[in-house]
Amino acid sequence: MIRYSLRCEAGHEFESWFAGAAAFDSLSKAGQLACAICGSPRVEKTLMLPAVRPGRKAEARAEPRSAEGGAPAPSLSGEATALEQTLAAMRRHVEENSEYVGMNFASEARRIHDGDSPERAIYGEAKPDEARRLIEDGVKVAPLPFLPRRRAN
Template identity: 65%
Template sequence: MIRYTLRCDAEHSFESWFQSADAFDSLAAAGHVACPVCGSAEVGKTLMAPAVRPARKGAEAPAEKPLSTPASEIEEAFVALRRQIEENSEYVGMNFVSEARRIHAGEAPERSIHGEAKFEEARRLLEDGVPVAPLPFLPTRKVN
């Protein structure tokens, strides 16, 4: 597998993995590589620096861009959505299904909650008339 940094004709930069250099060339030639931001199929490789580990124990590797830094307007929108949900609802973790049922039945105070549920459990909630929706991100788990 090889990772390429790619750029479309609208100057959007993104990364993708390919089985080999030939695989990228054939997929790009067939128009199967597209920009995730604008959908353009005019995509090419950009100059990449290899990830090299330091030779000495005390030396530090160059800092990579943190994953939490948004790289596009779409990512910024997801970050803002996440922030709004986390600020305006209570995280109930793996108790989401039971807490959603309790709220729906009037056994718990009505409030906005978010948490984790298996697909089948969420489907059953919807079938039972409990209003829930999937979130487009994974929850931030709190650790000690």
């Protein structure tokens, strides 16, 4: 596994794990990468700092730092931040009030828009080009800031 620092065309920076350099390249070429913040499909790798671990004694004394070496790294075992709580509430609302249609999202959204399927709230997954065509055709869709639970690790 390899972790890359990524940046979208809007300047949002985030990190993601890949099976290897070839996995990043193939996902990028297939248009299956998107910004974790805005959903932009134009994502590129940025300069990464190597993760060099200090000796055991130094590690015990040091306060954990972010990858950039600036502010202390967030604690994964601490309380959720306001943003994390908001995202969790959004996820609960979507899951409780919508139907998960999986990879059939684009076709089902189009059927609802055309009146061929009953109107209801749905969520699922679509390839970037499918989502782009829906938007171009006037189908109201928006990216969610989380993966469906079926796909989350």
